[in-house]
Structure formats: C-alpha cells, structure tokens
Amino acid sequence: MRLPTLRRSRSAEPGSVLGTARLDRRTKRLVGRLRPGDIAVIDHVDLDRVAADSLVAVGVAAVLNAKPSVSGRYPNLGPEVLIAAGIPLLDDLGESVFEQIREGDVVRIEGNTVFVGEEPVAHGALQDAETVAKSMADAREGLSVQLEAFAANTMDYLKQERDLLLDGVGVPEIQTRIQGRHCLIVVRGYDYKADLDVLRPYIREFKPVLIGVDGGADALVEAGYTPDMIIGDMDSVTDDVLRCGAEVIVHAYPDGRAPGLPRVEGLGVPAITFPAAATSEDLAMLLADEKGASLLVAVGTHATLVEFLDKGRGGMASTFLTRLKVGGKLVDAKGVSRLYRQSISGSSLLLLILSAVAAMASAVAVSTVGKAYLGVVSEWWDNFVFQLGQIF
Structure with missing residues (x-):
C-alpha cells in the first residue's frame, strides 16, 4: 500500500x-x-x-x-x-x-x-x-457489543447515583442565583465556537447564567464573556480564568477525593466540591436543574448515541440518564439558534421604510414649521414651472 x-x-x-x-x-x-x-x-x-x-x-x-x-x-x-x-x-x-x-x-x-x-x-x-x-x-460491525456495555453501565450508574438523579441528594449549596433564569452550559466540545457565535443575540437579550465546564470557561472568556460558574475537575481550565471571579465547583469522586481542589486552593480561589460518579457536564446540568433553572441551553455537549460512544468512557452512561432527568428543560444550542434567529424579508423591509417615510411626511405636514416649509417648497415649484413655461 x-x-x-x-x-x-x-x-x-x-x-x-x-x-x-x-x-x-x-x-x-x-x-x-x-x-x-x-x-x-x-x-x-x-x-x-x-x-x-x-x-x-x-x-x-x-x-x-x-x-x-x-x-x-x-x-x-x-x-x-x-x-x-x-x-x-x-x-x-x-x-x-x-x-x-x-x-x-x-x-x-x-x-x-x-x-x-x-x-x-x-x-x-x-x-x-x-x-x-x-x-x-x-x-461498526462490533457496535452491538458496545451498545450492550453502554446499557449495562447505565444501569450501574442508576443504582449508584439514584438519589442524586431522583431527589438531588448531594447537590451543594451555591451563591449564584439560578432560580427562574436560563442557564447556558458551555463545554469545549463539538462546534462550540460556532454555537457561541450564533447565540450572541440570545445571550444579550436573556442574560443567562453562564456556566463553563472545565475548558468551557476558557471558551466563554475567549468569546468575550465572563462565566458566572466554573464546574469540573479543573484539568483544562487556565489559571487566569479560574481567577475571573466566577463561583468554582470542583468535581470530586464519590468518596470525596477531589484531585483538582489543591490547584484551585493554591491560586487562592475559594471553591466547593460536588462528589458524584457523573461527568462534569452532567453535574452542571443536574445542579442547574436542582436550583430551579427555567431553561438549560447546552453548547458543545454530547447529544447523540454516536457522540456518547465517541467519548469512549463508561461514565457517559450518566449523560444518557441526565438527559432523561432534565429533558424538559434542555435545549441544544443549535436548536436555540435556529428558533431564535429571525430573518427579515425584502418586502417587509421595504414596507418598514415606506411606513417611516409616510410617518415623517405626516409629521411635517401638520406642524407649523412643516407648513411653512411646504409653502416655501410649493412657491419654489411654481417658480420652476413658470420658468420652464417661459423657455418653451
């Protein structure tokens, strides 16, 4: 070959x-x-x-x-x-x-x-x-074996974290106000830059809580935003972003060990831990849901079976179950951009311009200054027509 x-x-x-x-x-x-x-x-x-x-x-x-x-x-x-x-x-x-x-x-x-x-x-x-x-x-020929393993991992996770999934047991108390607000959860994953770009009008209008998952916090800063919260094991977020003032939640193992906590404390940044067997992006969704978010908008997260398997981790079983838990609130960023973006047709734009011109003309016609101005224009037009008549 x-x-x-x-x-x-x-x-x-x-x-x-x-x-x-x-x-x-x-x-x-x-x-x-x-x-x-x-x-x-x-x-x-x-x-x-x-x-x-x-x-x-x-x-x-x-x-x-x-x-x-x-x-x-x-x-x-x-x-x-x-x-x-x-x-x-x-x-x-x-x-x-x-x-x-x-x-x-x-x-x-x-x-x-x-x-x-x-x-x-x-x-x-x-x-x-x-x-x-x-x-x-x-x-692809061996995909069925992986599906069976994925299903088994899902059941194991459900047994291990059923209290967290069903009742929110273990979700830490936070300072950031989430109740009734939209939450934008950013993972440095699939097409995150393009999704953040198309969501700019949405972010500007709704001002959602900005949650960066590990490197997703850097993605928010690179896009010109300051994250409100940073959640993760802290292995891919930069020191400068950790110091940006966001509330920091360190993902810990179920037994309470948090390998990323010493790094955060070494920077002098206050942090709390969230022990769970789920992935960091799932913890962000579960926390926002438990704290009363009205809508969860996901950027760069895993949404399809192929993406779950592509992650190549048994822990992705938590992603499947998390989406079942928060499914009524969860919207992928691509869906938001398609629903939120509005286009103005040419006819609508022309109608808008004509309406504005008509409104201006009406205002001029009824005002004292406008009447005087129209009189001057009318006299100028009469003189112009008279001159043309003289020439021809």
Missing part, C-alpha cells in the same frame, strides 16, 4: 515531517502546551472527535499515538478529522515512545518511522483515508 504524502517543514527532507515533540498521556492537557508546527505525542486509544478538533485547531504538524487510534470497539470520529485536515497520524507506536522521545526533542517522521536526530526510535502504522475507512467499517 502506498503511504500518504506527509506535511513537511522547510528544513525536512521531501516526504517527511519535522517538528518539536510535545508529550502528554492526556490529550486535552497537552493541547494547552502545543504550538503550531509541533508534533503531538499522545496515548489515546480510540481518539475522539473533540480531541482531534483541538489538535487541528492548534495546528500541529503531526500526531504520534502510542495506542491504536481506532481499536475496533466502536466507530470513533477522531482519526477522520485529522486525516481530513491533512495532519499525518502515526499509530500504535507502543508505550516505549514516551521513553524514546523527550519533551522538546526535534523529531522527524519518514514513512512509518520516527527519528530523533539520525536514530530511529519508533515504528508505527501511518494512517490515511483508506486505512481509517476500513478500520471504521470493521468497528
């Missing part, structure tokens, strides 16, 4: 790619350190679309994955995103890649081989559109 053509830097040999290596076993944590032209070294089995979108947005030169980007468990969407963006993806390099490559090393990729200097340090499978399509087709 012919290997795909690789991106290359100016100093690389033809058919190769050269860049500075940045390593982290958690892709979303790595994204914060990446710069355009870097080579991302990750450890991400079944690369999901959100992670791939973030890598594309940064502008990486290539992605080296220690694990298979498509394991065959289900048709995950990330590899297709990278290939469509023209970013080389070298797969299944093995755990040793994190020992052979160090942070800041200049790495060269030629074919399916990774070099540091002139020494080959790892070999993998170079993906292209054909290989990814075949892997995705094979994965």
Whole structure:
C-alpha cells in the first residue's frame, strides 16, 4: 500500500515531517502546551472527535499515538478529522515512545518511522483515508457489543447515583442565583465556537447564567464573556480564568477525593466540591436543574448515541440518564439558534421604510414649521414651472 504524502517543514527532507515533540498521556492537557508546527505525542486509544478538533485547531504538524487510534470497539470520529485536515497520524507506536522521545526533542517522521536526530526510535502504522475507512467499517460491525456495555453501565450508574438523579441528594449549596433564569452550559466540545457565535443575540437579550465546564470557561472568556460558574475537575481550565471571579465547583469522586481542589486552593480561589460518579457536564446540568433553572441551553455537549460512544468512557452512561432527568428543560444550542434567529424579508423591509417615510411626511405636514416649509417648497415649484413655461 502506498503511504500518504506527509506535511513537511522547510528544513525536512521531501516526504517527511519535522517538528518539536510535545508529550502528554492526556490529550486535552497537552493541547494547552502545543504550538503550531509541533508534533503531538499522545496515548489515546480510540481518539475522539473533540480531541482531534483541538489538535487541528492548534495546528500541529503531526500526531504520534502510542495506542491504536481506532481499536475496533466502536466507530470513533477522531482519526477522520485529522486525516481530513491533512495532519499525518502515526499509530500504535507502543508505550516505549514516551521513553524514546523527550519533551522538546526535534523529531522527524519518514514513512512509518520516527527519528530523533539520525536514530530511529519508533515504528508505527501511518494512517490515511483508506486505512481509517476500513478500520471504521470493521468497528461498526462490533457496535452491538458496545451498545450492550453502554446499557449495562447505565444501569450501574442508576443504582449508584439514584438519589442524586431522583431527589438531588448531594447537590451543594451555591451563591449564584439560578432560580427562574436560563442557564447556558458551555463545554469545549463539538462546534462550540460556532454555537457561541450564533447565540450572541440570545445571550444579550436573556442574560443567562453562564456556566463553563472545565475548558468551557476558557471558551466563554475567549468569546468575550465572563462565566458566572466554573464546574469540573479543573484539568483544562487556565489559571487566569479560574481567577475571573466566577463561583468554582470542583468535581470530586464519590468518596470525596477531589484531585483538582489543591490547584484551585493554591491560586487562592475559594471553591466547593460536588462528589458524584457523573461527568462534569452532567453535574452542571443536574445542579442547574436542582436550583430551579427555567431553561438549560447546552453548547458543545454530547447529544447523540454516536457522540456518547465517541467519548469512549463508561461514565457517559450518566449523560444518557441526565438527559432523561432534565429533558424538559434542555435545549441544544443549535436548536436555540435556529428558533431564535429571525430573518427579515425584502418586502417587509421595504414596507418598514415606506411606513417611516409616510410617518415623517405626516409629521411635517401638520406642524407649523412643516407648513411653512411646504409653502416655501410649493412657491419654489411654481417658480420652476413658470420658468420652464417661459423657455418653451
């Protein structure tokens, strides 16, 4: 099989790619350190679309994955995103890649081989559109197994967190006023930038409570807003955003351990914890619902079965049940933009202009100054007609 053509830097040999290596076993944590032209070294089995979108947005030169980007468990969407963006993806390099490559090393990729200097340090499978399509087709055949596992996880979560889901037991007391208000819950997920952009008129008019879920708080700040609340395990929100004045709620494990709490306290930011087995975005929805929000508008969250599976976590069972719990209030941002955006037809605009002109004319005709002005105009017109008569 012919290997795909690789991106290359100016100093690389033809058919190769050269860049500075940045390593982290958690892709979303790595994204914060990446710069355009870097080579991302990750450890991400079944690369999901959100992670791939973030890598594309940064502008990486290539992605080296220690694990298979498509394991065959289900048709995950990330590899297709990278290939469509023209970013080389070298797969299944093995755990040793994190020992052979160090942070800041200049790495060269030629074919399916990774070099540091002139020494080959790892070999993998170079993906292209054909290989990814075949892997995705094979994965779809095993989808029924994943659906069964998803259903089992859902039942386990229901047993574990039924008090939280049914009665709101464990929801912390907060200072932000939510009762009777709209809540905009932002996750740095699918199409979040486009959704925030089309929601600007809605945000301006309804002034919803702005809740950022981890990196979603940064997304709000980047869009020009200040979040009212930040909820999450605090592994992808920046220090500056944590200090913005928002109320901070740290997602904790069911046993009360909160790995993100020391970081927040180290910044001098007051915070409370919310212990639960759910995902952070689900906690945001459950909290807003329990505190009396009249409407929940979701940006970048998971809404379909494919997206649940693409997340690749058993915890996504909580997402399904959370949506059953808050379904009467929950609206996806794309739906709000379609309902809220109004277009003015050409005929309506013309009618509006003519009405304004008629109103102005009527006001001029009945006012004292307007009558005097009309008299001057009438006299000027009579003189103009008389002059024309004299000429002809």
